[in-house]
Ligand SMILES: Cc1cc2nc3c(=O)[nH]c(=O)nc-3n(C[C@H](O)[C@H](O)[C@H](O)COP(=O)(O)OP(=O)(O)OC[C@H]3O[C@@H](n4cnc5c(N)ncnc54)[C@H](O)[C@@H]3O)c2cc1C
């Protein structure tokens with residue numbers, strides 16, 4: 001099976017974010033970056049499918065040159081090669097432009113299965129995978145928690161997560177695209193051997209001159225107004241803790 | 256004209272549909288509601304109570320059960336035929352599953368998960384959270400109409416939806432959906448075997464999030480739960496990592512709880528977590544980031560390091 005995994009590089013979760021001068025994005029020139037969380041699960045699922053059914057795992061990433069960091073990490077975890085669609089404009093692009101860029105670079109490969117994460121930590125569109133499926137003409141299913149490839153190798157049966165504890169199995173023919181939910185498996189980490197091997201793996205760089213129409217534009221990014229009436233308790237840890245316990249007993253009466 | 260795509264399953268209207276109608280009613284254009292599925296007359300009549308111009312019933316056997324291929328195919332025809340300026344959805348799992356493909360099919364982009372909408376310099380813009388709710392953005396749809404947007408559940412109130420003096424007209428709209436065009440074969444919905452822990456009955460809950468850093472530190476939260484005579488619960492990443500069983504997860508894909516006391520330690524307060532606990536009577540948050548969205552729903556907050564504060568709370572409880 002030839003499996004593509006779409007991996008986005010996002011600002012590290014703990015990075016103290018501030019709006020940029022332009023106020024249409026955050027300041028990230030000195031930020032640290034990491035692999036978008038559900039994408040790590042998608043990669044792991046692809047590696048497990050390859051272990052079971054054979055084939056190849058290809059990382060597909062769209063973004064500026066810095067994205068090579070997550071590409072190397074994915075290769076170190078076991079992916080075979082990578083496609084890097086490169087353009088600075090991709091770092092803040094909308095889902096449609098990103099899907100168009102990825103589709104263009106992936107078309108020649110005739111993948112049997114394309115995996116994406118469910119949602120990115122920065123834009124949070126939750127739609128790049130679905131738009132990519134539409135562009136590639138593939139059937140898709142979203143929020144997937146289990147993947148079974150049929151004995152014939154030509155079909156899939158997948159478990160979708162729905163609201164409030166409901167699930168549903170869905171079958172479809174291959175090739176197909178799935179958006180993977182965090183928690184579908186337990187992640188592996190790169191070994192030293194993997195890191196060494198990654199250095200020799202192929203990364204095909206596809207330069208992108210112009211983004212396709214975005215369909216949407218961020219006019220302004222800002223910190224939301226605080227509307228809550230949270231009572232903040234100050235002081236040293238022991239002082240704050242004692243005051244909290246007092247308030248929970250005497251004011252909220254929940255202890 | 257604004258199209259609102261209501262959601263139903265098996266003849267039951269998803270109440271989030273009212274919220275989206277409420278959002279549309281604030282936009283100064285006639286609102287038409289679309290209900291798609293098989294046997295949707297009842298649902299169409301139900302939502303026709305809203306003060307809207309018309310309800311379109313898109314009835315076709317191939318639309319039940321729901322599949323993304325079926326819905327994209329059918330609704331693309333409805334959009335083409337009605338020529339709306341806007342197409343709005345409640346941001347449900349079903350919307351996530353097909354609306355981006357529907358927008359792409361008609362050559363547009365979906366602005367998803369919006370929490371509001373306003374007119375800015377003469378243009379209608381949509382307000383949506385970014386960076387896990389740490390920021391919001393005013394987003395302008397570009398290119399010609401129709402524009403597509405979905406609204407986060409709870410962003411508008413269902414009871415803000417105004418009702419009409421008389422029910423709106425319900426009109427059947429015929430669509431062509433070839434069975435062969437539907438590639439997904441869905442099976443019946445199911446729930447996993449009964450959960451071992453029922454957190455909905457707990458009076459007090461201590462919920463732990465990724466701020467706890469590692470499984471080896473979980474005892475900190477366990478001690479706190481014990482000292483408060485509370486059940487231990489968690490955000491999704493803790494359960495995803497296998498540090499606690501799935502049935503202790505709170506949120507949209509976990510349990511929904513409303514205890515007397517909900518103490519969140521090291522939880523940022525993503526919307527998918529908040530929907531599972533914001534009904535709690537008293538919410539306390541301990542987080543090192545004063546801007547964490549969890550403080551938006553907290554009654555009491557301590558900004559600081561949970562590794563100092565959690566043991567201090569245990570000591571304060573034990574200390575008399
Ligand atoms: C479809 C879908 C369904 C989902 N369902 C759920 C669900 O049911 N339940 C759920 O919880 N999530 C769910 N999620 C995930 C959700 O979006 C968030 O990713 C998740 O809730 C984040 O968990 P967290 O707050 O523990 O981690 P983070 O967002 O990483 O937050 C960790 C917090 O800990 C704080 N912190 C770090 N160190 C310390 C310290 N030393 N002291 C004090 N504070 C510290 C940080 O400031 C931060 O605010 C779902 C997501 C999707 C897309």
Ligand SMILES: Nc1ncnc2c1ncn2[C@@H]1O[C@H](COP(=O)(O)O)[C@@H](O)[C@H]1O
Nearest residue numbers: 006007062116117119120125126127128
């Ligand atoms: N720039 C990108 N490069 C590679 N994959 C991406 C990119 N942006 C989004 N994706 C994929 O699409 C998923 C959903 O992202 P989003 O639609 O932004 O929430 C992510 O989890 C990734 O798998």
